[in-house]
Amino acid sequence: MLEIVATIYFLYIFSKLYISASEISYVRRARDLPAIILEDENYQKAADYKIASEKFGVVTNLYDYAIFLIWIVFGLGFIEKFIITDGGVYESTIFVLVFIAINYVLTLPFDIYHTFVMDRKFGFSTIDVKTYVLDSIKSAILFLVFGSAIIALVAWIIGSFNTWWIWSFVAIFAVILFINMFYPTLIAPIFNKFTPMEDNELKTSIVNLMQKAGLKSSGIFTMDASKRDKRLNAYFGGLGRSKRVVLFDTLIKKLEPKELLAVLGHELGHFKHKDIIKNIFTMAVMLFVLFAVFGNLPNSIYEALQLKSGAHSIIVIFLLLSSIISFVLMPIFGWLSRKHEYAADRYGSECESKEALASALMKLADENKSFPRSHPLYIIFYHTHPPLVERLKALGVDTTK
Secondary structure, three states: OHHHHHHHHHHHHHHHHHHHHHHHHHHHHHHOOOOOOOOHHHHHHHHHHHHHHHHHHHHHHHHHHHHHHHHHHHHHHHHHHHHOOOOOHHHHHHHHHHHHHHHHHHHHHHHHHHHHHHHHHOOOEOOOHHHHHHHHHHHHHHHHHHHHHHHHHHHHHHHHOOOHHHHHHHHHHHHHHHHHHHHHHHHHHHHOOEEEOOOHHHHHHHHHHHHHOOOEEEEEEEEOHHHOEOOOOEEEEOOOOEEEEEEEHHHHHHOOHHHHHHHHHHHHHHHHOOHHHHHHHHHHHHHHHHHHHHOOOOHHHHHHOOOOOOHHHHHHHHHHHHHHHHHHHHHHHHHHHHHHHHHHHHHHHHHOOHHHHHHHHHHHHHHOOOOOOOOHHHHHHHOOOOOHHHHHHHOOOOOOO
8 A cells, every 4th residue: 555655646646747848948948039028138037037947847756756655664653652642632743743844844944945045036026035034934933823723723623523624624615715714804914014005096096996897996905026036926815805905015016007907807897707616616616625535544554654543644634645646636726717718808908998908917026036937737727817928819919029
């Protein structure tokens, strides 16, 4: 059984490596083609960043497989000997926290490299060491408080119900909904400063745009994203009809008002078409499948990993192997997401104009160094948005310069 688990995980990692290798080869060839959408220099930079990112992904995936083997061969059994006696809620929570903490420490060097070396080399990262450390401490405290409570809840459910996987699904799904609802107002301010928008004319235009989509504003804010990163973004917070609008300061600096409104119009298109409800439903389906699979694993898996069958081992096996099932389901959910994006583009273009939305999308690609071409296999597995070339064509915009 141990060999079967290791082989399945190997096939998962190999698939990711093959897709990355295909993407690297494709982008290298496409880099030599005439530039589209982006200017020549930025086109080359975007290609270089894409290749560097995929190479980094190859290394991290190989490292991930090595760590996985260590865990299943002796790591999990080793820490179980020091922590688990009766397998109660307290011990199970400590066991899972130790597992997560060790994983965090093992992957921390890669995160530091990505943030301070690779992203800085390509002009993205602006974060300083002090902010990075403070962010890490805040995240650790939040996880220790709330993560421990969630782990303890699931451990209690596992020990209390035969159909624990159904009730665990309900509990985790409720937590996800809660986080999505209150993240903008309770969690995000811990890390970033939010300032009410001062441009009254733009604010009025945004409120009017929201009203046309059947939504109302619970505040329009600018977030100091530039202290960490130069990428452009914006989002709406909240699950009801009252939405909190958050605009990255980097976005406001780079886009004209009509372009900004077109981007927000695109996001409002998702609400107008009930894509948010559809996304919540698809997320629920994927989560249910995960819990259904891991709630019915044979005991031989735990025996092969030299673990006692209990809440602690079930949760850790879930954390170790759930990414495999998520990966298998990604093409389905990616296809649905890309379909929704085209419809949202149409709505966004109607809010302002096709030209305004196209201009905004091209500026976003330029600033975020998004390479406009991608391997078909990579698109199937990783693209939640259609390639920019296809989005512009759907808007009737010529992508050649």
